[in-house]
Amino acid sequence: MKKSSKGGINPTDPSQYMNIWVVNSMGGILGYAQFPGGNPATDGIVVAH
Incomplete structure (x- = not known):
């Protein structure tokens, strides 16, 4: 979801x-985010729709 090469959109x-990033389902998980200072290539919030 976080890379166009995997069907998503690059950050x-x-x-x-x-x-x-808004996704259809994550197997019961409503969303997640990474802690500050992590990899900027994946920095952001993922939310299930």
């Missing part, structure tokens, strides 16, 4: 924007 610059 934008997390120092300028908040990346939010």
Whole structure:
């Protein structure tokens, strides 16, 4: 979901924007986010729809 090569959308610059990915289902998980200071290539929030 966080990479176009895997069918998602690549993140934008997390120092300028908040990346939010909305997905259909995650097997009972409603969403998750990564802690600050993590990999900027995956920095953002994932929410189940």
